[in-house]
Every structure is written in structure tokens, then in C-alpha cells.
Amino acid sequence: MPKQRIAAHYHLLFLTGLAVILLLTAASPSPADGLPPFDSNSISIPPRPDYSQADSWLALPESSNRFAVDIFWVYPTVLHNDRDWLMDIASQEQQAAAAATLYKQAAVFSCQANLYAPYYRQMNMAALTLGAKQKRELISYGLADVWDAFRYYLKHFNHGRPFILAGHSQGSNIIVDLAVRHWGSTGAESRLVAAYAIGWSITKDNIAANPNIRICKSSRQTQCFIDYNTMAAGRQDAAPTRIPGAIVVNPLSWTTDDSFVPASKNMGATFAEKDRSETRAHFTSAQIVNSGLVVDPIDLSIMNDSHSFPKGVYHVDDYALFFENLRTNAAQRIQEMLVKRSCPDVSGKK
Secondary structure, eight states: OOHHHHHHHHHHHHHHHHHHHHHHHTTSOOTTTTSOOOOTTTOOOOOOOOTTSGGGEEEOOSOTTSOSSEEEEEOOOOOOOSSOSBOOTTOHHHHHHHHHHIIIIIHHHHTTSEEEEEOOOOBOGGGGGSOHHHHHHHHHHHHHHHHHHHHHIIIIIITTOOEEEEEETHHHHHHHHHHHHHTTSSSOGGGEEEEEEETSOOBHHHHHHOTTOOBOOSTTOOSOEEOOOEEOTTOGGGOTTOOTTBOOOBTTTTBOOOOOBOGGGOOOEEEEOSSOEEEETTOOOEEEETTEEEEOOSOGGGSOOOSSSOTTBOGGGTTGGGHHHHHHHHHHHHHHHHHHHHOHHHHOOO
């Protein structure tokens, strides 16, 4: 597909996705209460990160030689205050909130790969109550930052190693939007172990706009993308990050098949805090239904409370519910990639 057509299609998809979010969140209490009124002419814009400086990174490995594979992590929305429309990466409060995602979510990958995680000027959760044009303006800062960081990572840090792309929520939104715009032009596509764009939606229209994006359909497939959003049965339309037409990957089967997968396949849900974690095996079943991943947790009391999402939408626990399955799957895909690189004739797969 010509680049001009991809860009035009991307713009349309971006507007559509934002419009869907606005529609689904319009009936909820506004999280923007207390924030100054949004005015694009007077909004405070934090300085752009300089990724040649270590303080623009949430995480950099002490040594890039520890693992044969990297992970590039894009953290979810952590900006919920009533002061800032955009995250100031120098804010210690926001730095701490971003750091919490490393042990709650990125730990799935970080004990298997060299961890790189850029700070970026993400938009406040309250932006979901704004109009499409205003949201597009706000998220553009995060998109530009993460794209700058990824290019810097490829040029200065990666050194030809395979890598995982991973994020959640707004982080996954950014990964998908950048992939629609750029995937196929980076020169690094063949080194992608997998992209875990969890807590966001990859739609058929996204793939039509950029066919270089491929959805994972087996547990060991590489160079492909994974997405899902969790909710209780019948709550698909209440989930603001689930977009109709999404192609969902079930983390209990690693296929896009809509068959019911029992909780016996759940290796463990892990709910982590800074100084402790709890893992419960066989915590939930999973089934792809109507562009969502329907789950049935056995114990809602240990799950994370979230007042930002409707009842029955388990967005905050998208990683936690399948933590051990995600960890094991990352190891499988890493092994597959390393075999391909060392013994391409033996693997014979792409």
C-alpha cells in the first residue's frame, strides 16, 4: 500500500478510535473535574524528552549483555491528577507511578530481556472526556515522544538484538498507532519477537491500512502482534479500549479462535504490589466474544479496584489475570526467535 494511502487511512482510523472512546465514556462521571479547562492555546506543554539523556528513560539496563533479547516497554496511563493535561517526565510523582508498572506488568518480560522504557508526555486520563480533536492534540505528544525514543533505541541501544514491544492501555494505543503509520519502514521488523499491545484494540481496518501488521495465531509465532481487553460477559460495549472489529488473541490458547478456554489452562494470575505479590492458579477462563476477551475470575476481592472504568471491565488487570501465561509465552517466542537466528535452516519458519 502506498505510504500516502497508509497515512490517510491511519488518520481516519485514529479519529474513529478516539470517537469510539468518547462515545463509550460520555455517560461516565467526568474525571476532568478540577483540571483547568482545556485550551490548546494556553495548555502547559512540558519540555520534550531528550533520549540521549538517561533521565528521559524510566528504565535502562545496567548491561545490555545480560540477555540476548530486549524489551521496549511503553507504560499505561498513570497521569490522573487534577493539574496537568500532559505528563511532565521530571515529576517525581509521575515517575513513581510509571515505575509501578514495571513490577505490576513489565515484570512479565523484564526477567527475560534487557528492559528499555522511555518516559513520554502522555495525556491525562481525563482526556477521554474531551472531543476527538482535543484528544488527538494531546496524544500527539506521546506519539511523537515514543517514536523518537524507539528510533533512538534502535540506533544506539539495540545493536541488532531481537526485541519485544509491549505496553498497556495508552501505551498500547501508542504502539498500535505508530505501527499503523510506520511498521514496515523501520528496518527492524525481522527482529521483532512479538508486540504485546494489551489493553488496546488492533482492528481489521488497522491491518488493511498496513498489512505489515500481523496478528499472532500460535504460541510460538514471531514478528506478530497480540491484543486483548478483558471484561465480564456482556460488558464488551462498556469497555472503552475495546473497539468493534478488533482481532483478539486469547492468552490461554494464543489463537484468535473464539472457543471457550477453561480456567485449568490459566497458569496463574499474579497481583503484585511493591513489596509482595500473590499468584493464584486457574484464576479465570477466557473466551473471545464480540471483539472482547470475556473472563470469569474466581475471586474479585483480590483484583485491583478501578474507579476509572465501568463495573465488569477488568482493564486494570489485563496483565495480572494472565501473568504466568504471558511470562511463559514470552519465553516460548524468545526461544523460537533465537532458534531461527542461530539455525534458520532448522526452523524454516517466518
